[in-house]
Amino acid sequence: MKRIIIIILGVGLLVGLGIYTSQLISKKGTSDENLAAFNFDIKDTASVDKIIITEPNGMEMTLLRSGTTWTDEKGQCVQSAQVFNILDALYNVRFKGYIPENGVKLVINRMATIGIKVQYFQHGDWSKTWYIGGSTSDHHGTFMLVESEEAGKSDLPVIAEIKGLKGIIEPRFFADSRRWQCSGIFAYQMSEIAEVNVKFPDRKDRNFEVRKIKDDYLVKFGGKYLTSLDTNMVYRYLLNYKRINFENPNFELTNKQIDSLKKTKPFCELNLRTVKNEKKKLRMFRIQATSTGESEVDDFGDKATYDVNKFWCELPNGEIVKCQYFVFNPIIMGHIYFNPNRYATKPQG
Structure with missing residues (x-):
């Protein structure tokens, strides 16, 4: 009888642990989906009407939408293909993975020195900001951190990628006006x-x-x-x-x-x-x-x-x-x- 009680308790404990673990996983998944660290994309790119790119040296480029046309702050023509590359990244960007704990500090330091800041505005209001800090060693991911109106700024950078593309995001973003101007x-x-x-x-x-x-x-x-x-x-x-x-x-x-x-x-x-x-x-x-x-x-x-x-x-x-x-x-x-x-x-x- 004692042995049967022990078996029943053991089975009950295992079942309880299973349920508890399942709940933890469920909660973690729900939490992760709402974390600012994961919310890089904006699916309604047609609502994006202003983009500000700032390089580490302070050089800044502002892109403005007027209907279907993009210009700089002075109303001068900018290359539409390059704007498309940014909007494509904004639509298709996604979380790829976490940065190993022993590498987080290095990535944060890199972001502080070589990071590119990209601000997105929808219908005239600020919506989201990317902080881009270079690529992974295999060049298949980019270290990024995001700040949004609804979720605030994420605490730690993560690795992001563009869906369907094996490459880095960073080259799409630059503030040198000469590289933007129409020829x-x-x-x-x-x-x-x-x-x-x-x-x-x-x-x-x-x-x-x-x-x-x-x-x-x-x-x-x-x-x-x-x-x-x-x-x-x-x-x-x-x-x-x-x-x-x-x-x-x-x-x-x-x-x-x-x-x-x-x-x-x-x-x-x-x-x-x-x-x-x-x-x-x-x-x-x-x-x-x-x-x-x-x-x-x-x-x-x-x-x-x-x-x-x-x-x-x-x-x-x-x-x-x-x-x-x-x-x-x-x-x-x-x-x-x-x-x-x-x-x-x-x-x-």
Whole structure:
């Protein structure tokens, strides 16, 4: 009898422990789901209308939504693909795992020194902030900490990942405005252009001008007007202005070097006027070639002591960017479109 009682008590104890353990696990799961440490995502990304990215050096970038368009604080265009990368991370981010106890202190210290802060706003109000502190050793996770309006700030960082992606989150977030700016210089339809004037200070024989007069065009090449003009060639030339982009912002020249560059003579100057009388001016400067021991030849067939692939360009706002001849040649090499042998001394009509 005593033995049976002991067995019954033992079974009861095991059952009780099982129930207690089950409850603990259930409570832990419920608690974890509500912890701030897990709530990184915002599923309604369409409601996100402001993002502020702050780097450890204090550099800050603000992105603003207006309808379906994103701009910076000054209303300037930003690259939509890069905004999409952020919103994609915001939607698909998820908890991956805990940081080993012996590594928590190191991660917190890293966050304090190299961490990136990202603030999200929904419908104009702050909603959530990420603190991004670098990647795991296998580069399949990112150390992150989150603060939200409803749950406050999590006490400890955890490892997060983007669903369906083996990689780190951090490269999507940067505050250097140069990396955000749109690269477009011209995006005009042919009908929007009233006049284009291209000048080569050292080669005036290459200068040309295209001007719209009512429904017709007048072309001047090398200082003289063309008497016989193939209008189709004018159309082909003006169609190039649909999309002219620079390659890269300036990551190389210092302010002093930029000032010096602007004081030198440009190899080409382009002035454009639209039918609404908007004016844009570009000044283009050679880049000194790196010595290779071989003579370079430019697109005119001349020997070149400069980089024949890229040049510096001063935009209408004074900014210096790097451009490719391949992109610009169709709008600065007039002889491609206009036969310079058909001249008149004055405009016709």
